[in-house]
Amino acid sequence: MLNQNPLWRYLLVAGVLLLALVYALPNLYPEDPALNINATRGGAVSETTRQQLEERLVASGLTPKAVTLENGQVLVRFQSAEEQLRGRQVATELLGNVNYVTALNLVPTTPAWLAAIGASPMKLGLDLRGGVHFLMAVDMKAALDKNINDLTQAFRADLREARVRYRSVSADVEGGQVQILLRSAEDVAAARAALSRLDREYVFTDGAAEFSLNVSLSENRIREIREYALEQNITIIRNRVNEIGVAEPLVQRQGADRIIVQLPGVQDPAQAKEILGATATLEFRLVDEQGDLAAALNGRLPPGSSLYTDRNGQPYLLENRVMLTGEHITNASSSYDEYSQPQVNISLDAQGGNLLSVATRDSIGRRMATVFIEYKPGEELQADGTPVLVKQEEVINAATIQARLGRSFRITGIGNPAEAQNLALLLRAGALIAPTQIIEERTIGPSLGQENIDLGMTAIMWGMVVVLVFMLIYYRVFGLIANCALVANLILIIGIMSMIPGATLTLPGMAGIVLTVGMAVDANVLIFERIREELAEGRSVQQAIHQGYDRAFATIADSNITTLLVALILFGIGTGPVKGFAITLAIGILTSIFTSVVGTRLLVNLFWGGRRVQSLPM
Amino acid sequence: MRIFRFTDAINFMRFKWPALMLSALLVLGSFGLLFTKGINWGLDFTGGTVIEVGFTENADLTQVRAVLAERGYPDAVVQYFGSSQDVAIRISPREGVEQSRISNEILAAISQTSATPVEMRRIEFVGPSVGDELKEQGGLAMLAALIGILLYVGMRFEWRLSVGAVLALGHDVIITLGLFSLLQLEFDLTVLAAILALIGYSINDTIVVFDRIRESFRKLRDATPEETVNDAVTATLNRTVVTSLTTIIVLVVLFYMGGALIHNFATALLFGIAIGTYSSVFVASGIAVQLGLNREDMLPPPPPEKEGEGTEPLL
Numbered sequence: 001m002l003n004q005n006p007l008w009r010y011l012l013v014a015g016v017l018l019l020a021l022v023y024a025l026p027n028l029y030p031e032d033p034a035l036n037i038n039a040t041r042g043g044a045v046s047e048t049t050r051q052q053l054e055e056r057l058v059a060s061g062l063t064p065k066a067v068t069l070e071n072g073q074v075l076v077r078f079q080s081a082e083e084q085l086r087g088r089q090v091a092t093e094l095l096g097n098v099n100y101v102t103a104l105n106l107v108p109t110t111p112a113w114l115a116a117i118g119a120s121p122m123k124l125g126l127d128l129r130g131g132v133h134f135l136m137a138v139d140m141k142a143a144l145d146k147n148i149n150d151l152t153q154a155f156r157a158d159l160r161e162a163r164v165r166y167r168s169v170s171a172d173v174e175g176g177q178v179q180i181l182l183r184s185a186e187d188v189a190a191a192r193a194a195l196s197r198l199d200r201e202y203v204f205t206d207g208a209a210e211f212s213l214n215v216s217l218s219e220n221r222i223r224e225i226r227e228y229a230l231e232q233n234i235t236i237i238r239n240r241v242n243e244i245g246v247a248e249p250l251v252q253r254q255g256a257d258r259i260i261v262q263l264p265g266v267q268d269p270a271q272a273k274e275i276l277g278a279t280a281t282l283e284f285r286l287v288d289e290q291g292d293l294a295a296a297l298n299g300r301l302p303p304g305s306s307l308y309t310d311r312n313g314q315p316y317l318l319e320n321r322v323m324l325t326g327e328h329i330t331n332a333s334s335s336y337d338e339y340s341q342p343q344v345n346i347s348l349d350a351q352g353g354n355l356l357s358v359a360t361r362d363s364i365g366r367r368m369a370t371v372f373i374e375y376k377p378g379e380e381l382q383a384d385g386t387p388v389l390v391k392q393e394e395v396i397n398a399a400t401i402q403a404r405l406g407r408s409f410r411i412t413g414i415g416n417p418a419e420a421q422n423l424a425l426l427l428r429a430g431a432l433i434a435p436t437q438i439i440e441e442r443t444i445g446p447s448l449g450q451e452n453i454d455l456g457m458t459a460i461m462w463g464m465v466v467v468l469v470f471m472l473i474y475y476r477v478f479g480l481i482a483n484c485a486l487v488a489n490l491i492l493i494i495g496i497m498s499m500i501p502g503a504t505l506t507l508p509g510m511a512g513i514v515l516t517v518g519m520a521v522d523a524n525v526l527i528f529e530r531i532r533e534e535l536a537e538g539r540s541v542q543q544a545i546h547q548g549y550d551r552a553f554a555t556i557a558d559s560n561i562t563t564l565l566v567a568l569i570l571f572g573i574g575t576g577p578v579k580g581f582a583i584t585l586a587i588g589i590l591t592s593i594f595t596s597v598v599g600t601r602l603l604v605n606l607f608w609g610g611r612r613v614q615s616l617p618m
Numbered sequence: 619m620r621i622f623r624f625t626d627a628i629n630f631m632r633f634k635w636p637a638l639m640l641s642a643l644l645v646l647g648s649f650g651l652l653f654t655k656g657i658n659w660g661l662d663f664t665g666g667t668v669i670e671v672g673f674t675e676n677a678d679l680t681q682v683r684a685v686l687a688e689r690g691y692p693d694a695v696v697q698y699f700g701s702s703q704d705v706a707i708r709i710s711p712r713e714g715v716e717q718s719r720i721s722n723e724i725l726a727a728i729s730q731t732s733a734t735p736v737e738m739r740r741i742e743f744v745g746p747s748v749g750d751e752l753k754e755q756g757g758l759a760m761l762a763a764l765i766g767i768l769l770y771v772g773m774r775f776e777w778r779l780s781v782g783a784v785l786a787l788g789h790d791v792i793i794t795l796g797l798f799s800l801l802q803l804e805f806d807l808t809v810l811a812a813i814l815a816l817i818g819y820s821i822n823d824t825i826v827v828f829d830r831i832r833e834s835f836r837k838l839r840d841a842t843p844e845e846t847v848n849d850a851v852t853a854t855l856n857r858t859v860v861t862s863l864t865t866i867i868v869l870v871v872l873f874y875m876g877g878a879l880i881h882n883f884a885t886a887l888l889f890g891i892a893i894g895t896y897s898s899v900f901v902a903s904g905i906a907v908q909l910g911l912n913r914e915d916m917l918p919p920p921p922p923e924k925e926g927e928g929t930e931p932l933l
Contacts, residue, residue: 127879135748269741270722439745441721447672448739455877462875463868470864508808511872511880515815515887518868519822522861526826529857532620555829558774559822565766566818570811573759578811585815 002542003609017488020495026114026121031106033084036247037074038101044072060090104265105247122497125506125580130449131264132272135440138257143229143434145173152178153350162194177216188213229434240275269443282326285318287367293317310395318369323359328352332427334420342420343412353407360405369398372426396426456510463514475528477617481603482524485595489520492591506580516588523596527552541613549601564589621859627852631844637900641789648796655799660806665711665749667720670740676702685731700878711746756810763817775828776915782906783824786897790820794890803882812886820894824902830854835916843912847903862895
């Protein structure tokens with residue numbers, strides 16, 4: 001008999017819809033305004049701190065919903081955004097903002113049973129949540145220029161060492177090469193031989209002048225330099241973003257020299273810019289062993305020395321003379337020494353090597369301290385409302401100099417591998433080789449974000465209502481079936497958007513949903529029109545239903561594949577909000593085929609299939 | 619309920635020439651506009667800074683302009699955005715200053731003009747290099763979409779139909795761009811997305827008609843190509859109108875309720891879909907017929923990959 005379906009097909013479709021419904025559910029629960037409190041520099045917040053904070057919050061007349069310790073950070077949920085802001089003040093007063101970072105956040109209130117199956121609400125784009133989006137470009141030319149300058153210095157030393165006499169070694173920054181002028185053809189050959197022994201990645205070409213040699217770097221090495229510059233900047237920006245106190249920041253590489261930074265909920269883009277742009281530096285200084293530390297602590301500093309402290313408050317008396325600054329560091333990494341103890345390997349540029357070599361010649365056996373200097377926003381505010389940046393100096397390591405140091409050396413005697421890693425990271429952060437620049441900014445204030453959500457929701461709702469009414473009038477009972485498909489379609493879109501981890505809902509994305517609502521009925525219109533036609537041609541009701549679905553399907557598939565093609569192209573080239581539009585469009589196309597072809601067929605078959613029906617209510 | 623009830627095919631192809639002439643005129647006019655008035659490129663493509671601020675009472679634009687001129691931004695474009703309490707300020711890219719700082723300065727300047735607090739609603743800054751890239755990417759995307767469709771339709775149908783479809787698409791896009799040029803509406807990334815969505819929608823429409831043309835060629839053995847096309851267009855007319863109607867209805871909703879940020883998005887789609895509906899009825903098939911589409915070219919059908927043909931019904 002025509003138009004009858006096995007039970008499993010009903011179960012399958014019902015199951016898919018139920019699944020989508022369950023995963024769409026978390027979107028119905030409102031989010032709690034909350035505070036995230038993290039310890040800086042990879043530390044953890046203790047249970048005692050949590051208790052203190054809870055007591056203080058309650059004592060201040062606030063009624064937090066919950067104060068919990070999760071993954072080394074404290075999460076405080078509040079009843080209202082107003083309490084959240086007051087709570088932040090209380091927390092900052094109690095904990096200060098040196099060792100702890102307090103971030104405003106919105107956390108979902110997904111019930112436990114939903115969270116247990118991995119259901120969570122849709123991720124909202126910055127245009128709906130409010131927040132700052134930066135696109136930063138790394139100045140690769142600066143990184144490469146610095147490299148050529150370093151090479152120039154290194155070559156002078158290398159040629160002297162190899163006893164090759166040269167007239168001049170100069171940097172040709174524009175050409176990305178080092179020009180070496182020599183006195184004879186033999187010298188050219190000797191220089192070439194000497195340098196190529198040092199590094200296989202050098203590329204030699206004959207210069208325009210007589211007896212000259214141009215040295216540039218291989219493609220490989222240039223790529224390495226660029227990669228390193230980008231990676232270094234990403235690491236530094238990640239660290240700084242953590243300082244800003246953002247709950248769910250995103251720092252992501254884009255292409256060869258770009259970095260995307262997204263800071264949801266940040267309301268002051270000026271401050272964020274200050275912090276991202278702030279520079280950290282490093283200094284190496286000798287520890288003043290003769291000076292009286294106790295006297296210095298009482299305010300009597302020995303001449304030529306100053307007092308510094310490390311993270312744990314341990315005081316150090318350091319000489320004012322700086323042996324070396326961080327800009328000479330070209331790389332720092334952590335590894336293990338021959339006794340399997342953690343160590344940090346540091347490489348310097350040629351000039352840095354010379355400086356350190358001279359400075360450590362007479363200081364073997366003394367201790368050398370590494371001071372990390374950075375600018376952080378403090379409590380005070382400037383006239384325009386941005387916080388004053390406060391210089392913070394901190395000793396991150398003090399190690400005994402074992403031998404005269406050169407272009408590469410290592411720091412041993414570090415407590416544990418994690419600390420070695422952290423030190424290497426700080427050393428790299430203090431030696432930024434390529435500056436970054438903000439080339440795109442998109443900031444949405446919190447109220448506009450909420451407004452966009454409201455506008456989008458109203459548009460979806462009214463769009464839906466109007467189409468539902470139209471379909472009902474135009475196709476009567478069949479319109480009702482198409483309407484079921486439309487509602488199911490919306491649930492599927494929301495459910496799938498909530499399930500896919502990378503999908504974010506944006507304002508254009510919401511426009512995409514509205515558009516899908518309008519276009520989704522197309523498949524049903526095609527089918528129903530076809531059924532009407534078949535009936536008009538005198539086919540039986542069962543034949544008409546069968547042929548209608550059958551013939552319309554080829555058309556539906558054809559026409560939707562092209563739209564899907566466009567959605568994919570949009571996804572490929574689009575950024576941020578436009579990508580959001582492409583995602584909802586693509587999901588909407590797929591779900592609408594499912595609901596309006598597969599879903600409605602089941603309903604139609606259920607009501608009219610396999611029976612003696614004389615006419616259809618359409 | 620039905621919109622149209624026909625017993626015989628309407629002779630659409632009788633209007634083939636007037637329609638093609640009208641379309642050619644519109645396309646030429648649009649090109650003329652695009653070359654003379656050009657497109658009012660939005661911030662995404664030109665680079666620069668837009669700051670949207672909210673005042674608690676009606677904003678005084680002259681005062682805002684005066685303050686900005688005083689601070690060295692005499693070229694700032696200041697206008698209401700959505701309501702008379704929201705003001706959007708647009709500043710073109712400038713040389714020699716750190717661009718990303720401009721927004722800070724302007725916000726500070728405006729805050730001082732008003733007694734009541736001014737709320738930062740939106741800041742968008744796009745560097746000139748990014749703007750050029752976006753322009754390039756946008757053009758590329760549109761081209762990629764058109765070529766992809768040309769290939770797909772060429773593969774699934776006949777080359778004459780493929781050419782007809784793509785020319786009709788180009789027609790829709792160019793005339794929509796012409797409207798944006800005529801009204802000097804701002805063309806930003808969301809409008810680009812709308813144009814691409816329009817390409818998707820319009821091809822959808824055209825393919826439904828083409829599918830039917832193919833079928834009609836098989837069904838009507840003694841008809842001329844024009845008669846066949848007329849039959850197909852008539853048969854799909856109800857569907858074309860109903861789908862366009864529902865889509866246009868939701869777009870009207872979006873236009874009035876979606877907020878100022880997607881106003882132009884909705885405008886582009888509304889206009890584009892109206893044009894697209896017209897072009898899939900008259901232009902696409904008209905061109906295909908004019909290129910010499912005939913029964914022999916469409917046979918032997920069916921192509922082997924035709925879905926749902928001769929197989930078990932899907933459900």
